[in-house]
Amino acid sequence: MENSIVLKNITKEFKVLNRHEGLKGSIRDLFSRDYKTVTAVDNVSLEIKKGEIVGYLGPNGAGKSTTIKIMTGILKPTSGEIMVNGKTPWEDRTSNCEKIGVVFGQRSQLWWSLPLVESFKLLKDIYMIEDKNYNDMLDFYASIVDLEPLLHKPVRQMSLGQRTLSDILASFLHSPEVVFLDEPTIGLDVAMKSNIRDLIAAINEQKNTTVILTTHDMGDVDALCKRIVIIDKGKMLYDNDMEHLKKVFGSYRTLSLRIRSSQMTDDFITSLEERFSPYGISISTENNWVSLVINEDRIKVMDVLSGVQENGSIKDMKLEEISTEEVIKRIYTEGI
Numbered sequence: 001m002e003n004s005i006v007l008k009n010i011t012k013e014f015k016v017l018n019r020h021e022g023l024k025g026s027i028r029d030l031f032s033r034d035y036k037t038v039t040a041v042d043n044v045s046l047e048i049k050k051g052e053i054v055g056y057l058g059p060n061g062a063g064k065s066t067t068i069k070i071m072t073g074i075l076k077p078t079s080g081e082i083m084v085n086g087k088t089p090w091e092d093r094t095s096n097c098e099k100i101g102v103v104f105g106q107r108s109q110l111w112w113s114l115p116l117v118e119s120f121k122l123l124k125d126i127y128m129i130e131d132k133n134y135n136d137m138l139d140f141y142a143s144i145v146d147l148e149p150l151l152h153k154p155v156r157q158m159s160l161g162q163r164t165l166s167d168i169l170a171s172f173l174h175s176p177e178v179v180f181l182d183e184p185t186i187g188l189d190v191a192m193k194s195n196i197r198d199l200i201a202a203i204n205e206q207k208n209t210t211v212i213l214t215t216h217d218m219g220d221v222d223a224l225c226k227r228i229v230i231i232d233k234g235k236m237l238y239d240n241d242m243e244h245l246k247k248v249f250g251s252y253r254t255l256s257l258r259i260r261s262s263q264m265t266d267d268f269i270t271s272l273e274e275r276f277s278p279y280g281i282s283i284s285t286e287n288n289w290v291s292l293v294i295n296e297d298r299i300k301v302m303d304v305l306s307g308v309q310e311n312g313s314i315k316d317m318k319l320e321e322i323s324t325e326e327v328i329k330r331i332y333t334e335g336i
């Protein structure tokens, strides 16, 4: 299969002014040229095949958006090689734009005061989309989302969810080879998130569009991504199938216990932490529930259960596989 995207040892550094505190510091900043270097992306190598949906994950400030900006040609890397659809994006910005679509979750790329359909017509002209392809695409969209009420509404009057949906539809309109979605579901309600995930999945399946998705919402990952790449402080931590990740964490369980409210004290939680931290168990609480993430290679669920029972009375319990959320959190905090 052909590659959509290839990154070889991509690094991006930003020079930022080293700010000093206080009045003296501000005055000094006015005259000094005291810069420091921030390495936003640090020697990242990556190959993404045509038609893949890749979740590009990492905590805040990890370097995700910077990588996307390099892939879309907005930024030039400090060093390394990059190819998107066989071309170097920052060198061939125009031809790169024809073959990609981009959505940045919080910013709309649509014409604010125009009804959506007018924006679509402008895009049709800009990208020189043929009538037949354009009409087919609208029919295709109408088969997945409720398009008609959106088309005649000025973007300015849309809700955040409608606008995001419109932005995504617009980004796929010219049948790009690759679409970059930077936090497409941020701030949306559960129903709209699910709409948008269905839409992305349907387009990917029908058109074999490559999709690079950054998100902090593990629901997006569960619904869409077979493969994930995790980056932190600019460095790549993980690149593999979700299935592989689930296998690595296959011995993990989340045990949730509802404790009698009078016993849910700080002392109780501290005693659990002291008892179970040697086994690498992490503990969180919500209302009267205690959740313990257990690695069964180190201690059995039954032993944890009886250990808890010695100090508190259990009113209810749930045993689940470890969630994607929990897995990713562990990789952020402990690595893999």
Ligand SMILES: Nc1ncnc2c1ncn2[C@@H]1O[C@H](COP(=O)(O)OP(=O)(O)OP(=O)(O)O)[C@@H](O)[C@H]1O
Residues within 6 Å of the ligand: 014, 015, 016, 038, 039, 040, 058, 059, 060, 061, 062, 063, 064, 065, 066, 067
């Ligand atoms: N134009 C810029 N000038 C200076 N520093 C920048 C610039 N853009 C990004 N950075 C820095 O690079 C690092 C990575 O930022 P980036 O926006 O890529 O993170 P991110 O993974 O997208 O985070 P988030 O999840 O919060 O969106 C951060 O330390 C950020 O402050």
Ligand SMILES: [Mg+2]
Residues within 6 Å of the ligand: 064, 065, 066, 182
């Ligand atoms: Mg970002």
